[in-house]
Amino acid sequence: MPAKGPSRKSNLVLIGMPGAGKSTVGVVLAKRLGYDFLDTDVAIQAREGRRLQEIINQDGLAALRRIEEEVLLELRVTRTVIATGGSAIYSVAAMESLKRRGTIVFLDVPLKALLHRVKDMDTRGLIMDPGETFADLYQKRLPLYRRWAEVVIAGREISVEEMVSRIAAPLDSA
Numbered sequence: 517m518p519a520k521g522p523s524r525k526s527n528l529v530l531i532g533m534p535g536a537g538k539s540t541v542g543v544v545l546a547k548r549l550g551y552d553f554l555d556t557d558v559a560i561q562a563r564e565g566r567r568l569q570e571i572i573n574q575d576g577l578a579a580l581r582r583i584e585e586e587v588l589l590e591l592r593v594t595r596t597v598i599a600t601g602g603s604a605i606y607s608v609a610a611m612e613s614l615k616r617r618g619t620i621v622f623l624d625v626p627l628k629a630l631l632h633r634v635k636d637m638d639t640r641g642l643i644m645d646p647g648e649t650f651a652d653l654y655q656k657r658l659p660l661y662r663r664w665a666e667v668v669i670a671g672r673e674i675s676v677e678e679m680v681s682r683i684a685a686p687l688d689s690a
């Protein structure tokens with residue numbers, strides 16, 4: 517976990533499947549740590565002036581992946597909790613840049629819990645191939661999240677507050 521005070525790795529970068537809690541846990545974590553908060557999905561929508569699903573519907577999956585990679589590569593924040601999109605791990609360049617600038621924290625939530633949480637798959641802006649199920653996405657991505665994770669928070673049935681505490685605890689003693 518990063519040392520206290522601004523440093524090249526003074527950010528916390530949350531990765532994980534859609535529904536893992538990156539946005540929800542991220543904003544609470546930022547407040548708990550006195551950090552700024554950035555949700556890259558929101559940044560993409562603000563930059564493009566349209567929702568993620570509209571980008572996919574109008575320009576396709578590759579367009580959203582390209583835009584997401586550009587947004588992630590442009591980040592120059594410090595002391596910020598960065599909630600990435602579930603598809604961030606598809607860009608090696610973006611993940612290498614994020615890893616230079618922050619500690620990568622994987623919110624490892626089991627598929628069953630994710631399925632209970634994600635009820636808007638058709639409008640959430642998921643980067644899924646035609647015919648791909650959410651379970652297929654989970655199996656495909658799990659090795660990628662694990663590859664980039666520097667910290668893994670197992671999130672079976674723990675609350676937002678407990679996830680925040682488990683991420684923040686090592687920082688308190690740093």
Ligand SMILES: Nc1ncnc2c1ncn2[C@@H]1O[C@H](COP(=O)(O)OP(=O)(O)OP(=O)(O)O)[C@@H](O)[C@H]1O
Binds near residue numbers: 536600634676
């Ligand atoms: N620890 C938790 N326990 C129960 N529900 C949770 C928990 N964390 C998040 N949720 C709920 O799960 C849903 C998805 O959370 P959130 O939007 O933060 O996911 P995400 O990882 O940001 O997804 P995406 O990659 O699609 O942006 C929300 O309804 C949120 O309230």
Ligand SMILES: O=C(O)C1=C[C@@H](O)[C@@H](O)[C@H](O)C1
Binds near residue numbers: 533557600603641
């Ligand atoms: O996991 C995904 O493929 C995504 C989930 C969306 O919520 C966004 O985070 C993004 O558009 C892609």
Ligand SMILES: [Mg+2]
Binds near residue numbers: 601
């Ligand atoms: Mg999110």
